[in-house]
Amino acid sequence: xxxxxxxxxxxxxxxxxxxxxxxxxxxxxxxxxxxxxxxxxxxxxxxxxxxxxxxxxxxxxxxxxxxxxxxxxxxxxxxxxxxxxxxxxxxxxxxxxxxxxxxxxxxxxxxxxxxxxxxxxxxxxxxxxxxxxxxxxxxxxxxxxxxxxxxxxxxxxxxxxxxxxxxxxxxxxxxxxxxxxxxxxxxxxxxxxxxxxxxxxxxxxxxxxxxxxxxxxxxxxxxxxxxxxxxxxxxxxxxxxxxxxxxxxxxxxxxxxxxxxxxxxxxxxxxxxxxxxxxxxxxxxxxxxxxxxxxxxxxxxxxxxxxxxxxxxxxxxxxxxxxxxxxxxxxxxxxxxxxxxxxxxxxxxxxxxxxxxxxxx
Numbered sequence: 001x002x003x004x005x006x007x008x009x010x011x012x013x014x015x016x017x018x019x020x021x022x023x024x025x026x027x028x029x030x031x032x033x034x035x036x037x038x039x040x041x042x043x044x045x046x047x048x049x050x051x052x053x054x055x056x057x058x059x060x061x062x063x064x065x066x067x068x069x070x071x072x073x074x075x076x077x078x079x080x081x082x083x084x085x086x087x088x089x090x091x092x093x094x095x096x097x098x099x100x101x102x103x104x105x106x107x108x109x110x111x112x113x114x115x116x117x118x119x120x121x122x123x124x125x126x127x128x129x130x131x132x133x134x135x136x137x138x139x140x141x142x143x144x145x146x147x148x149x150x151x152x153x154x155x156x157x158x159x160x161x162x163x164x165x166x167x168x169x170x171x172x173x174x175x176x177x178x179x180x181x182x183x184x185x186x187x188x189x190x191x192x193x194x195x196x197x198x199x200x201x202x203x204x205x206x207x208x209x210x211x212x213x214x215x216x217x218x219x220x221x222x223x224x225x226x227x228x229x230x231x232x233x234x235x236x237x238x239x240x241x242x243x244x245x246x247x248x249x250x251x252x253x254x255x256x257x258x259x260x261x262x263x264x265x266x267x268x269x270x271x272x273x274x275x276x277x278x279x280x281x282x283x284x285x286x287x288x289x290x291x292x293x294x295x296x297x298x299x300x301x302x303x304x305x306x307x308x309x310x311x312x313x314x315x316x317x318x319x320x321x322x323x324x325x326x327x328x329x330x331x332x333x334x335x336x337x338x339x340x341x342x343x344x345x346x347x348x349x350x351x352x353x354x355x356x357x358x359x360x361x
Contacts, residue, residue: 031080038076042068069093110341117338120331126339130300135321135329144336146302147317148343150217153306154296154313155286157221158228163278165225166232167267170277173233174240175262192230199226200291208295215297217306220313223291228281235280239273240266279348286344289315314340 046065049055055064070093077089120139129146169188173181203223207213213222243266251261267274297310298320314336321333 034076034080038069038072042072066093066097069097113334113338113341116331116334118335120335121338125332125335129302131302133300135324136326137328139328139331142332144314144317144332144339146300147312147314147336148339149302149304150296150299150311150313151286151315151340151343153217153311154220154224154292155282157218157306158224158285159278159282161221161225162228162232162281166229166277166281167236167274169229169233170236170240171262171267173237175258175266188230188233191226192234194226194230195290196227196285196288197290197294199223200294202226203291204294214308215295215310216308217296217303217311220292220296220311221306223295224285224288227285227288227291231284232277232281235277236270236274239270239277242273243269279352282347283344287315287340289319292316293319314343 049060073089073093074086077085125143127145128143130142133142200223213219251265298312298316299310303311318333318336321329
């Protein structure tokens with residue numbers, strides 16, 4: 001039998017004033033002293049070597065400071081909590097070091113792109129093409145307008161092909177569950193490991209060299225769709241698995257057919273995840289260069305027809321200009337890289353806003 005504990009009215013105010021005890025959160029002065037020493041001693045040694053020795057800074061950080069910090073963390077953990085916490089100290093220090101290293105690399109790349117790319121950015125650079133200029137032409141003339149349009153055409157074509165096929169593949173695996181599910185899942189996983197150059201070679205040998213298609217935005221979009229399809233399919237599959245089975249069984253109990261349940265219940269419930277799958281697919285292919293070199297080639301003119309002639313895109317524009325021996329051409333490549341980064345950031349932001357927007361009543 002269970003008993004109920006009651007308190008009188010006089011003791012309730014005193015009980016409400018009591019604060020919950022957190023003995024696990026207490027830190028003794030000895031603990032603080034050991035932690036401070038474990039942090040300061042390696043930092044002081046590294047600083048002294050940095051200022052008073054000829055050793056390069058990266059070598060000091062990687063070969064001296066990081067090992068000293070791991071040793072100091074292990075000694076501090078053993079002194080405060082015993083030998084069993086030595087492994088935790090190594091893992092914590094290694095994780096923090098890896099995180100800081102990743103952030104440094106990311107910030108360094110972004111800083112290089114922004115600082116060097118801003119030298120080329122202008123209204124003319126965004127809207128003009130390179131039809132009447134050469135690699136040695138000054139920065140005030142020519143731009144990436146034709147490459148931006150080419151990138152939009154190629155990625156749009158690949159998305160129109162890969163996103164519906166990827167979503168239907170995910171629906172077949174998670175909802176239909178036919179006999180071919182193991183084979184479909186196997187081929188999707190196998191396609192996810194296909195190198196980008198292989199996708200371009202496939203379109204080149206099967207469609208372009210045989211005369212079925214010309215080098216064009218459509219051919220490049222087909223190559224991109226091969227790379228985008230497994231990413232969309234696998235991500236959409238995982239998203240559809242997160243939809244509760246109660247929604248399916250409830251709709252079926254109300255008399256809906258399996259197809260109506262999928263279209264009216266499951267897919268709307270997973271809408272945000274499916275949009276995320278499409279975003280990941282675009283992110284997978286938007287910077288790929290090898291398929292474009294084999295299928296789209298390059299063209300300094302603005303091309304509007306995706307089926308007629310070669311077309312430039314931002315990755316091929318960057319690839320072409322960064323190898324030029326002219327400083328202005330290299331700066332154009334940095335500007336194109338910055339433009340590509342901004343376009344992807346804007347696309348992701350708009351898509352996230354649309355995916356999280358609640359429908360009206």
